[in-house]
Amino acid sequence: MNKMKKYISSVMIHGILILFVFISILPIFWMWLAAIKPFDPSVNDPFAFPTAFTLEYIKEAWTTGRMGIYMKNSIMVAAPRVAVVLLLASLAGYAFGKLKWKGRDLVFKFLLLGMMIPINAMIIPLYYNVQRLGMINSLQAMILPYFGLSMPFACFMMRSFFRELPDELVESATIDGAGKLKTWLYVMVPLTKPALTTLLIFEFMWSWNDYLLPMLMVYDDKFRTLPLGLMYFQGEYTMNTSLIAAGVTICTIPILIVYSIFQRSFVEGITAGAVKG
Amino acid sequence: MGGKNKVKNWVECFAFALPAIFFYCLFLVVPILSTVKISFHEWNGAAPYMKWVGLDNYRRVLHDPIFYKALGNNIIWILFTIFIPVLLGLIFAIILTQRFVKGKFLYRLTYFMPNVVSLVAVGIVWGWIYNPEFGVMGKMFRALGLNSLAEIDYLGDEKLVIWFLLIAGSWTCYGFNMVVFLAGLQGIDSTYLEVARLEGANPVQKFFYVIVPLLKGTIVMLVSNSLIGSFKVFDLIYVMTKGGPYHSSEVIATYMYNSAFGMNEYGYGSSLAVILAVIIAVCAGVFMKLTDKDNT
Structure with a gap:
C-alpha cells in the first residue's frame, strides 16, 4: 500500500x-x-x-x-567588449582580492555602488557623452560604455575568486623575484581560469542579448546587432x-x-x- | 627610504585597479551625476543650453498620475515575481534534491533556458502566444471551454495587460531562482533532514520548519534580487507593449525612456531616472543590512 x-x-x-x-x-x-x-x-x-x-x-x-549582417555586428561588438572587460576585471580583481594597499576596501565599496544603479538611470547623459565623442551610430558606441558599466559585477566576481587563492602563492613568487605584474600573469591568471570562463560566458550573453544601448546609440541599419535588428525585422x-x-x-x-x-x-x-x- | 618604498608599493598596487576605476568613473559615475544635474533643468535635448528650474521636475513627478500608475505596476511586478518565480524555483529545487527523481540534469538544463534567450525574441514569442488571431493562449482557453477568457485581447486590455506581461516575465526567470536555490540546498547539512525524518516530520513540516529556516540567507538574497530586478524591468515590456496601451503597462523605467527619448523631455526623464535609482539604492541598502545580520 x-x-x-x-x-x-x-x-x-x-x-x-x-x-x-x-x-x-x-x-x-x-x-x-x-x-x-x-x-x-x-x-x-x-x-x-x-x-x-x-x-x-x-x-x-x-x-x-540582413540577419547575416546583424550577426556579424553582434560578434564584432561582443568580442572586444568581452576581451577588455575580462582583462580589466582580472587586473582589478587581483588588486582588490590579493594585493594589500591602503584604501583598498573603500575603493572597492565605491565600485560596488555601481551594482545598485540601473542602466536606465544614466542613459540620457551617456547618450550625449557618446555623441560628443562623435561615436553615435558606430559599433564602438555599443562597446566602450560597457568597459565601465560591466565593471562592478565583473570586479566583484573576480575579487571573490582571487581572495580564495592562497597568499603563499604570491609570497613564493615574490621571493623568486617576480614583480607584481609577472605574478599576476604567470601565477594568478592561469589559476583563475574557471572564473574567467564564467565571466566570459556571462559577458558574452549580456552583450549578445543587449537591447537598450544599441537601440539608443545606433540608428543606421548597417550597425544594428541581432536583437535590435530582429525588432526592426519584425516591424518590417x-x-x-x-x-x-x-x-x-x-x-x-x-x-x-x-x-x-x-x-x-x-x-x-x-x-x-x-x-x- | 621605507616611506618611499611604501608609496611606490601603493602606486603599483593601485595601478592594477586604475583602468577599471577610470572606465567606471567615465561611463557610470559621471553619467549618474549628470543625470542628477539634468533633472534640475528643463531641456529638450537639442537646445544648446538648459533652463534651470530647480525642483520643478520633481514636483511634477509627484502630481503625475502616470508616474503613480508606473510605480503601481512596478509594485505589482515585485509582489508577483516574489511569489510566483521565487516560490516555483524553491519548490523545484527541493524536488530536484530528492533521491528518487530521475533525469535531474535535463530539468536543470531546460528550466534555465528561457533565461539565456534575448528578451526581444522572448517578446516576439509571447506576443504570438497572446495573439488574438492565432495565439495559443486563446486556443487553450477555448479548448478548456473558457470562451470568455479566450476572447480577451491579452496585450490590448488596459486592466489585464500587466498580468500577461508578468506571466512572460516569470517564464524567463523561474529557472534562475531554481538554480540558486539548488546551490543553497547543497550547502545544507543533510543530518538536519535525517533528524526531521526520524522525528516523524511530514514533508510540509520539513519544508516550513527545517528547509525554509536553513535557506533563509538564500531566500533573502532572491527576494531582494526580485525586488531590485522588478524596478529595473524594461526590455520585455518595451518590446511587447512599449508601456501601452495608454500607459497601462508603464513601469518607471519605460516611462523614463518614453519621456526622455519619446517626448524630448530630458529634464523630466532625468528626474524619473534619479527617483528610480534612489528607490533601488534604498531597497538594496536595506536588504544588504538584513543579509549582513544573518551572516554574522
Whole structure:
C-alpha cells in the first residue's frame, strides 16, 4: 500500500517536471518549427504543425532580411567588449582580492555602488557623452560604455575568486623575484581560469542579448546587432510569420548552443555571484 | 627610504585597479551625476543650453498620475515575481534534491533556458502566444471551454495587460531562482533532514520548519534580487507593449525612456531616472543590512 502511494506520487512529480520542461522549451522550439515550414497566408498559423520542410525563410532572413549582417555586428561588438572587460576585471580583481594597499576596501565599496544603479538611470547623459565623442551610430558606441558599466559585477566576481587563492602563492613568487605584474600573469591568471570562463560566458550573453544601448546609440541599419535588428525585422515583415520565426531562430540558436556547452559554467557563475555575495 | 618604498608599493598596487576605476568613473559615475544635474533643468535635448528650474521636475513627478500608475505596476511586478518565480524555483529545487527523481540534469538544463534567450525574441514569442488571431493562449482557453477568457485581447486590455506581461516575465526567470536555490540546498547539512525524518516530520513540516529556516540567507538574497530586478524591468515590456496601451503597462523605467527619448523631455526623464535609482539604492541598502545580520 505504502509502496503504491510512493509510486503514484513519484509518477505525478515526474509528470509535473516534464510538463515544465515543455513549458520552458516549447515557446522557442515552436519558433524553430515555424521557421522551417512553408508560409501559407490564408492560414497564417505559426503554431500549426509543419507538413513540409523548407530552409527558404532562413536563407531569406539571412540575406534580404540582413540577419547575416546583424550577426556579424553582434560578434564584432561582443568580442572586444568581452576581451577588455575580462582583462580589466582580472587586473582589478587581483588588486582588490590579493594585493594589500591602503584604501583598498573603500575603493572597492565605491565600485560596488555601481551594482545598485540601473542602466536606465544614466542613459540620457551617456547618450550625449557618446555623441560628443562623435561615436553615435558606430559599433564602438555599443562597446566602450560597457568597459565601465560591466565593471562592478565583473570586479566583484573576480575579487571573490582571487581572495580564495592562497597568499603563499604570491609570497613564493615574490621571493623568486617576480614583480607584481609577472605574478599576476604567470601565477594568478592561469589559476583563475574557471572564473574567467564564467565571466566570459556571462559577458558574452549580456552583450549578445543587449537591447537598450544599441537601440539608443545606433540608428543606421548597417550597425544594428541581432536583437535590435530582429525588432526592426519584425516591424518590417509583420505579415510573414515564417520569416519572423526564421529571424528569431537565427538570433536564439547561437546563444543556446553556447549555453548548452557551457551549462556548468553558467550555473557556477550564478552560484558564485549569488551565494557568495 | 621605507616611506618611499611604501608609496611606490601603493602606486603599483593601485595601478592594477586604475583602468577599471577610470572606465567606471567615465561611463557610470559621471553619467549618474549628470543625470542628477539634468533633472534640475528643463531641456529638450537639442537646445544648446538648459533652463534651470530647480525642483520643478520633481514636483511634477509627484502630481503625475502616470508616474503613480508606473510605480503601481512596478509594485505589482515585485509582489508577483516574489511569489510566483521565487516560490516555483524553491519548490523545484527541493524536488530536484530528492533521491528518487530521475533525469535531474535535463530539468536543470531546460528550466534555465528561457533565461539565456534575448528578451526581444522572448517578446516576439509571447506576443504570438497572446495573439488574438492565432495565439495559443486563446486556443487553450477555448479548448478548456473558457470562451470568455479566450476572447480577451491579452496585450490590448488596459486592466489585464500587466498580468500577461508578468506571466512572460516569470517564464524567463523561474529557472534562475531554481538554480540558486539548488546551490543553497547543497550547502545544507543533510543530518538536519535525517533528524526531521526520524522525528516523524511530514514533508510540509520539513519544508516550513527545517528547509525554509536553513535557506533563509538564500531566500533573502532572491527576494531582494526580485525586488531590485522588478524596478529595473524594461526590455520585455518595451518590446511587447512599449508601456501601452495608454500607459497601462508603464513601469518607471519605460516611462523614463518614453519621456526622455519619446517626448524630448530630458529634464523630466532625468528626474524619473534619479527617483528610480534612489528607490533601488534604498531597497538594496536595506536588504544588504538584513543579509549582513544573518551572516554574522
